[in-house]
Amino acid sequence: MKVTIFGSGYVGLVTGACLAHVGHQVTCVDIDAERVERLNRGESPIYEPGLDTYLASGLSEQLLSFTTDAENAVADADVIFIAVGTPTCEDGSADTRFVLNVAKTIGKYLRRPSLIVTKSTVPVGTADKIYEAVAETLAYRDLSIKFHVASNPEFLKEGAAVNDFMKPDRIIVGVDAPEVVDLFRQLYAAFNRNHDRLMVMDVRSAELAKYAANAMLATKISFINEMANIAERVGADIEAVRKGIGADPRIGYHFIYPGCGYGGSCFPKDVRALESTAKQFGYEPQILPAVESVNSRQKHSLFSKLAGRLGSDLRGQTIAVWGLAFKPQTDDMREAPSIPLIKSLLVAGARVLAFDPKASDACAEIFAEYEGIDFVDTKEAAVTEADALVICTEWKSFWSPDFAQLRRLMRGRLVVDGRNLYDTALMAREGFDYISIGRPTMAGETPLMAVDTDEELSVLADAV
Numbered sequence: 001m002k003v004t005i006f007g008s009g010y011v012g013l014v015t016g017a018c019l020a021h022v023g024h025q026v027t028c029v030d031i032d033a034e035r036v037e038r039l040n041r042g043e044s045p046i047y048e049p050g051l052d053t054y055l056a057s058g059l060s061e062q063l064l065s066f067t068t069d070a071e072n073a074v075a076d077a078d079v080i081f082i083a084v085g086t087p088t089c090e091d092g093s094a095d096t097r098f099v100l101n102v103a104k105t106i107g108k109y110l111r112r113p114s115l116i117v118t119k120s121t122v123p124v125g126t127a128d129k130i131y132e133a134v135a136e137t138l139a140y141r142d143l144s145i146k147f148h149v150a151s152n153p154e155f156l157k158e159g160a161a162v163n164d165f166m167k168p169d170r171i172i173v174g175v176d177a178p179e180v181v182d183l184f185r186q187l188y189a190a191f192n193r194n195h196d197r198l199m200v201m202d203v204r205s206a207e208l209a210k211y212a213a214n215a216m217l218a219t220k221i222s223f224i225n226e227m228a229n230i231a232e233r234v235g236a237d238i239e240a241v242r243k244g245i246g247a248d249p250r251i252g253y254h255f256i257y258p259g260c261g262y263g264g265s266c267f268p269k270d271v272r273a274l275e276s277t278a279k280q281f282g283y284e285p286q287i288l289p290a291v292e293s294v295n296s297r298q299k300h301s302l303f304s305k306l307a308g309r310l311g312s313d314l315r316g317q318t319i320a321v322w323g324l325a326f327k328p329q330t331d332d333m334r335e336a337p338s339i340p341l342i343k344s345l346l347v348a349g350a351r352v353l354a355f356d357p358k359a360s361d362a363c364a365e366i367f368a369e370y371e372g373i374d375f376v377d378t379k380e381a382a383v384t385e386a387d388a389l390v391i392c393t394e395w396k397s398f399w400s401p402d403f404a405q406l407r408r409l410m411r412g413r414l415v416v417d418g419r420n421l422y423d424t425a426l427m428a429r430e431g432f433d434y435i436s437i438g439r440p441t442m443a444g445e446t447p448l449m450a451v452d453t454d455e456e457l458s459v460l461a462d463a464v
């Protein structure tokens, strides 16, 4: 099939590369000319395992191309995907302007019956708005061309995007007519061979299913983080609690890892957008704002724990930070917990030595205007002469450090671990003052927090 995809970001690019890999003729349209040029040279603008190989084979087999020319890309397509960003507006709602701009572009250039598909995460009712925008533009051109608008939300995770796309656990399609389902069956035939992954529903249910999935996952994370905060105070170990509850198949082990808060381009934005949609439709949600507020509090907990030991005047102290990206296997820094941590450290006067296997450049852009932070090439360089080490992201290379070397390189012994990578007793034997999430320290004490109440945490949040 001839497929055109608007937006060559995480979703558009992975969708394009994977659909080309299974033989579709894919044209990706982006307004960013530099990105298009790089992609046509085979250079991916993002780090995503496996993507480079698919990009290279798609280009060499001439099944994949990148362009800024929307006109030809639309005129020739059987299926047109919209995979542009839907960032957060100031009031928390999703900004659908980029999506609706693409709809107008499609209306401007459509020449034959086509299926328009939203892959972007969009509020319920957006497919109707896309339909109107395309129909209006066609009417302006005095043309009557039949087209459908379907919703096909994307569930891939960054860092595992190619694998998730190639082996989906479900393909949700929201359709307005039965004939559209056949087109989706053809499009996704290669991913749907042994088990029927296609779930057909109405368009609004598909749009809501995407938000419901992300809100559910974010709720699990905030729930376990709330339990971790309680565990710390009552002298329990959240890791034992996590295993204990995960053994119940009704709860399960997935997505209940405590940590320094969820980040990324999706959970924070989508929880807020769903809350906003609910309010627009006259419903005051209770769980969603709580999920969000537990998370923003959690993002400040690392600094608070560190300052509980070293004080909140960190002038003259060097703090190493391991892991900057919002999760391992990506260079994406959007809403990463490392950002509020580093801002607090710099405001407190610390010198920061930061290391991440992939995200240093993206992080350096964020902190371009700040003084006191240096990005180093190895995790060893980060800890050299450091008074404390803080771990924000659980990259595999952090799981088994050479503790003797760490002791030699570091000036201090404090390790604040936002991902619970190490055993508390082992760290005590190795001579470290180890503070993690939801676990008492080896001395059996609750980790001291520099600031703790909601009010104090929000003062800290405002300060950074």
Ligand SMILES: NC(=O)c1ccc[n+]([C@@H]2O[C@H](COP(=O)([O-])OP(=O)(O)OC[C@H]3O[C@@H](n4cnc5c(N)ncnc54)[C@H](O)[C@@H]3O)[C@@H](O)[C@H]2O)c1
Pocket: 006, 007, 008, 009, 010, 011, 012, 029, 030, 031, 032, 035, 083, 084, 085, 086, 098, 101, 102, 119, 120, 121, 122, 154, 155, 156, 157, 158, 265, 266
């Ligand atoms: N990132 C993820 O893991 C993920 C997963 C599932 C769903 N989503 C959703 O998918 C959508 C896209 O997310 P993303 O992370 O890929 O975004 P992104 O910011 O990485 O990429 C968006 C791309 O769209 C391009 N663009 C903007 N306006 C355009 C236009 N008019 N024509 C052509 N291109 C245009 C931009 O230049 C950019 O390259 C969002 O709605 C997001 O919520 C993201």
Ligand SMILES: O=c1ccn([C@@H]2O[C@H](COP(=O)(O)OP(=O)(O)O[C@H]3O[C@H](CO)[C@@H](O)[C@H](O)[C@H]3O)[C@@H](O)[C@H]2O)c(=O)[nH]1
Pocket: 121, 154, 155, 156, 157, 158, 159, 214, 217, 221, 254, 255, 256, 257, 258, 259, 260, 261, 262, 263, 264, 265, 266, 267, 326, 327
């Ligand atoms: O038990 C867990 C699991 C995750 N996280 C954090 O949650 C965030 C998001 O992680 P993850 O969901 O793995 O990455 P994303 O790429 O943001 O993927 C989510 O958001 C995408 C965009 O909508 C969806 O497509 C995916 O299905 C959904 O998992 C990261 O900061 C993780 O560190 C935790 O703190 N504890």
